Amino acid sequence: MNGTVRGTAAPRAGDDRREANAATVLRAVLDHGPVARSGVSRLTGLSPAAVSRQTVDLLRLELLVERPELAVAAPGVRGRPQLPLDIDDRRLAVAGLHVGLPYSTFALLDLRGRVLVRQELPNGGRRGRAVLKALLERVPRLLAAAATGPAAGRRVLGLGAVTGGAVDAERGMTVRHEPLGWREVPLRELLERATGLPVRVDNHARALAAAEVLFGDPAARRSMVQLFVGHVVDASISVAGTVHQGPPSVTGDGGHLPVPGSSARCHCGRRGCLSVAASDDTLFAAAVEQGVIARPDRQLLLAAVRAGDPRADALVRERAVVVGGALALLADVVNPDLLVLTETFSVADPAYLAAVREEFALRSHLHRDASLLVAQRFGADALAVAACAPVLGELYARPLPGF
Template sequence: MKSLSAPARRSVPLRRSDVTPAAPVRRLPGTGAVLGAILDHGPVARSTVARLTGLSPASVTGHVGQLLARGLVRESAETTGPRGLGRPHIPVEIDTGRYLVAGAHIAVAHSTVSLMDLRGRVVAEDRRPHRTTDPRRMLDDLAGRLTPLVSAHAAGRDVLALGVATGHRVDPDSGVIVEHPQLGWRDVPVRDVLSSATGLPVHVDSHSRALARAEQMFGEASTRASTVLLFVGAVVDAAFATGGALHRGPRSGAGSVAHLPLGPGGSGGAEPCSCGRSGCLQSEVSERAMIRRAAEQGLPAASFRDLLDQALTGEARAVALFRRRARLVGRAAALLLDMFDPEVLVVVEPGAGRIPECLADLRAEVAERSWVCDDPERAVVPSSFTGSVLATAGGAVALGALYLDPLGPWPALPAVS
């Protein structure tokens, strides 16, 4: 496996990219909670924020003052109660006109660089196939692609940070991709390399955890209490969150479901999994498995995207392949529902998101196999970001860090006292 031990030393200029930490700020408890309430309900009165967060009005006023000073929120037009009754108030809302975050998603065959505003909306993206799997060269290429994307689409807004997401084992604390078997990567210090190359704060996490956090911040409201997110692509993995916190595990291995056995009927002439067994979830439902099955049926598809396009236009064999995939994913979903009993399970898989029969088949499989889930229509939902999953994942890593600690050392933000 390829490894990387030292950061690249190439400067990529970006707006306000000085990495000198901002002056220390006084961290008031609950500033992240206040920012989250404004994200959820803005434009919203400070008094309503106090009620939503359980903080005192004076405390909320202090938090909002610091968020205003940092340019993360703005005041809206003054409003009054019904028929002009009640004391006028000035609502606050997320300010999307001053800052962006950048994102990078590293897939098996391609990578996506994106820009996202502070409400989680993708502003621009650039997806390209890998020219190399060498980690140093690939990360250098990602950094180089970011500068023209910012120049073309930032519209004067400063970039606060870069978030990086990928599959398999990622350690967010160290900013290291611990292991990515398909790329042949082990212990790649992504944060060090990209912070040196871009001058930005860099945050790194698995794409499943990133997308679970994105659902909680910007997507399916029912994910707030507890959620399992199942990602099905070239890589198959999962994430579990409860009480707003994502579980990683002591070795950053939580959500490693690629080798979950599907049981009888899963394997139908499939090649053995990389683990040496057959019938593993990833070996049956990954993009590579789908392309191989299409070839076996004489269905020409140069890539997974080609196969999906054919299914979306109604090609019967392609649709059948996606429906088979949905049923197998439904088996895994039923197991995860029984294991974690979450409020909702989010399936990140294009068939479930774009082909109604696939979502129906997946839910039917859950209904037949789960001992816990009594309402698959409510409990099993497609991704809120279907069509922009990869562009969302990287940016969500950076936004998750920002909303967790909005008064932290974000170099592009002004210091507050």
């Protein structure tokens, strides 16, 4: 099931246009397929000959497939009907690993971003290198098991590895992850050695933004801010379909936006940072202190909310106010076409997204329409999709190997 590295070497002189055209054709089929070659030409502005050349390569690479059962002759056009092209979602897969605090997530996705395999891996309270050691032992076994499961017969092109904090995607390095206790962890090198797959590493907020650009709201391709709220609080920005990386390893540090009225001490030494005021740790600790749940656990608090516990509801709404204020500040600074929130309760219940939007509308000085603020669309699969996004993003941007 092992794949090959794609697009890791610098393009040869004169081949940039071929690579760009192939990416344009592949993206048009992702968005509009099944679609005939003539349709791809109209959609992209590429000549029929250019579309035909790129299609030959993409079919050979098993990225596209022809759909003869959908062929229909155009009225008044002689000759054989064109065979519609579609993304080949049956022969290839990409793998992903999201490294979180209470648990990590392993996944396999097809080329349309649909989840084939998703498995949560409890970290068992481990921190530091102990988390990494367990994952390096387990991920190869999961890949082997997938070869006989739902992904049987598929070739895995690569492994994405994402986590919170400061991540240097170019070096494949987790620079800093405070809750995990990671510093300068060479994640790409270690996972490539363990799995034999090419590995792409990124921050999970940037990976979620990349997934939204690939498979989500079309507005994301114009400009977007993604806010991730969990045990770690991270933000990312994309413009014109490109997720901003930032020198050298972080888009920015939205987790240290000030939260008025908060006195919680952050790991940075200051008080009132968003990364503490809005974090899962803070929310779950408050729920335990008030007797809402017996231990700090997301599923327990979700169950309490769904059971109608007013204390649970009040705690979640308090966080919604904090998050809404932070999003208003981000929107006023960046003024994006779209704001995407990845936060457990806003995804699970529209009432909590409405509470975030209400505070956003109240706090935004630009008075933007709160409907630009949406919950991420991947639901329970969000971390699985994010984990695979670094590989899928590179595939769709640079689909031709050997450059």
